[in-house]
Amino acid sequence: MQIHVMAKLQGLVLDIQLLGEIAEFERYDCTVWTPDFVFMKFYVRYNNGLKGYAYGCPLIHGIASSELHLLKLHCKIGVAKGLLGEEEWCYHAISLPWQNEDDEDTDEDPLEEQERFEKSSEDFWFSLKKQQDIKPIRYTPSQNKLHFFLYQGCLIALYRHPHEKQNSWLTNAESFTIYSFLWSKEVLDTLLKEVQQVSIQRHRNKITIFRGFIKRDTVSWVPTKSKPPRSLSTLALPLEIKNGMLNDIEAFLSPKERAFYERRGMPYRRGYLLYGPPGTGKSSMCFAIAGRLWLDIYTVSLNSQKLNEDSLVSLFQSLPRRCIVLLEDVDNAGISQDAHRRMKDPGNTGRVENSRQENELDGAGISLSALLNCIDGVAAQEGRILIMTTNHLEKLDPALIREGRADKRYHFDFVDTMSAKQLFHAFFDKASLFVSSISAEREPNDRSTWEDSISQLSGQFADIVSLGQLTAAEINNYLMGFRDNPEMAVSNALDWVRGRREAPKPAAVAE
Numbered sequence: 421m422q423i424h425v426m427a428k429l430q431g432l433v434l435d436i437q438l439l440g441e442i443a444e445f446e447r448y449d450c451t452v453w454t455p456d457f458v459f460m461k462f463y464v465r466y467n468n469g470l471k472g473y474a475y476g477c478p479l480i481h482g483i484a485s486s487e488l489h490l491l492k493l494h495c496k497i498g499v500a501k502g503l504l505g506e507e508e509w510c511y512h513a514i515s516l517p518w519q520n521e522d523d524e525d526t527d528e529d530p531l532e533e534q535e536r537f538e539k540s541s542e543d544f545w546f547s548l549k550k551q552q553d554i555k556p557i558r559y560t561p562s563q564n565k566l567h568f569f570l571y572q573g574c575l576i577a578l579y580r581h582p583h584e585k586q587n588s589w590l591t592n593a594e595s596f597t598i599y600s601f602l603w604s605k606e607v608l609d610t611l612l613k614e615v616q617q618v619s620i621q622r623h624r625n626k627i628t629i630f631r632g633f634i635k636r637d638t639v640s641w642v643p644t645k646s647k648p649p650r651s652l653s654t655l656a657l658p659l660e661i662k663n664g665m666l667n668d669i670e671a672f673l674s675p676k677e678r679a680f681y682e683r684r685g686m687p688y689r690r691g692y693l694l695y696g697p698p699g700t701g702k703s704s705m706c707f708a709i710a711g712r713l714w715l716d717i718y719t720v721s722l723n724s725q726k727l728n729e730d731s732l733v734s735l736f737q738s739l740p741r742r743c744i745v746l747l748e749d750v751d752n753a754g755i756s757q758d759a760h761r762r763m764k765d766p767g768n769t770g771r772v773e774n775s776r777q778e779n780e781l782d783g784a785g786i787s788l789s790a791l792l793n794c795i796d797g798v799a800a801q802e803g804r805i806l807i808m809t810t811n812h813l814e815k816l817d818p819a820l821i822r823e824g825r826a827d828k829r830y831h832f833d834f835v836d837t838m839s840a841k842q843l844f845h846a847f848f849d850k851a852s853l854f855v856s857s858i859s860a861e862r863e864p865n866d867r868s869t870w871e872d873s874i875s876q877l878s879g880q881f882a883d884i885v886s887l888g889q890l891t892a893a894e895i896n897n898y899l900m901g902f903r904d905n906p907e908m909a910v911s912n913a914l915d916w917v918r919g920r921r922e923a924p925k926p927a928a929v930a931e
């Protein structure tokens with residue numbers, strides 16, 4: 421007998437396959453695949469006497485390996501003798517919950533570090549070397565053993581299995597089997613819910629960057645890092661870009677706007693194109709906006725050899741409702757377009773029947789038509805914000821950046837006077853860590869005198885560098901060389917700008 425059903429458990433969608441009648445126990449096996457390659461398998465009571473095997477959909481959010489933290493805490497208390505001490509280097513490349521739990525707590529306060537450094541730089545370097553050599557020892561419930569702990573008065577058992585398929589993308593995966601005695605589904609539900617809550621708490625003040633992961637038949641979004649959001653105020657950009665883009669996205673995400681789209685049956689999506697030379701803040705702006713609106717970022721490399729239309733469709737289909745999809749250097753999608761045109765050239769006998777064939781012909785990356793299908797085809801997720809970036813506006817096919825796909829375009833240009841001032845201020849701001857103790861000693865006691873002097877210098881600096889067609893990244897880099905000496909930064913600026921003028925420029929971006 422084979423029955424296939426979809427079920428919902430604690431908000432997770434499970435694809436359950438009932439395999440047959442159970443002999444001894446009333447239970448079914450349920451396997452939840454989590455986004456970072458760990459799956460959980462748990463046994464719960466199934467009251468009509470059938471045995472089942474369930475697979476969670478691969479993109480369940482909320483229970484990931486890094487979020488099983490709580491289970492580990494309980495295990496620590498419950499079965500100390502089952503724990504296994506391991507040095508960090510024993511572990512695999514992909515981080516597992518047992519491995520990175522304390523990482524956030526070990527970071528020293530930068531000011532204290534600086535104090536130690538100033539006391540004796542030699543001791544400081546030596547202590548860093550020691551820190552690196554002495555691996556933190558962490559305790560984990562050992563694999564292939566049963567661990568018991570009490571949870572809400574109920575005995576729970578946890579079993580960690582390494583994944584048997586070695587040398588595959590699952591090498592670092594493991595599965596967890598959680599048993600509850602005596603088959604209490606409610607306790608398991610509560611436990612898993614608590615795990616989700618712990619996870620939410622841990623990532624509360626961070627945004628997560630997911631990358632499209634493609635390996636053979638497996639396509640999923642994999643969390644690569646979680647980081648505190650970058651403040652928009654750290655970006656030196658014209659207000660029409662900074663506020664303009666933020667306001668536009670905020671307005672789009674508002675419930676009123678969503679209702680407006682729904683009433684008119686319009687697809688509820690918005691796209692942006694950020695273009696300009698490298699180092700002008702396109703990616704930084706995307707991260708800052710994501711942080712401000714608490715949106716996670718989903719990004720995929722369009723020129724990945726493994727990417728084809730099917731995998732891109734799958735990725736787009738599995739996006740959450742509220743998120744930013746970041747496609748960087750989107751002009752790479754045009755590479756396939758060029759090949760496509762060449763193939764269709766009248767002088768060329770080759771015929772391209774469909775986009776899949778087109779991909780095969782190109783051998784690498786995604787074709788333009790496939791990308792367009794994903795952006796606004798039926799598969800495209802509603803509610804998402806698409807941000808495309810490019811250094812080469814002139815290379816983009818007009819179809820990619822027409823309204824509806826890129827509703828707004830923002831030109832990230834070389835630094836103007838206002839932005840140059842802002843960068844200078846940010847660098848020599850008294851509160852900034854860049855200002856070392858040397859300048860602190862020199863600095864006038866009166867705070868306003870210091871600020872006046874920086875203000876005046878920033879004006880002079882801005883007048884010089886704004887003539888030079890320089891990017892914010894270049895200016896930051898230049899200022900790094902003078903972080904103790906704002907006056908020198910200004911007096912050397914003219915020579916630096918002249919030098920840069922003679923150096924080859926990044927390609928200008930055609931409007």
Ligand SMILES: Nc1ncnc2c1ncn2[C@@H]1O[C@H](COP(=O)(O)OP(=O)(O)OP(=O)(O)O)[C@@H](O)[C@H]1O
Pocket residue numbers: 654655656657696697698699700701702703704705809810811832892893896
């Ligand atoms: N307008 C800006 N204000 C402050 N810092 C900036 C600005 N623009 C760039 N930077 C700094 O320069 C570095 C590179 O910026 P970023 O990656 O955002 O540029 P980009 O335009 O996306 O470049 P690319 O086109 O090469 O991807 C970052 O460290 C960022 O902090």
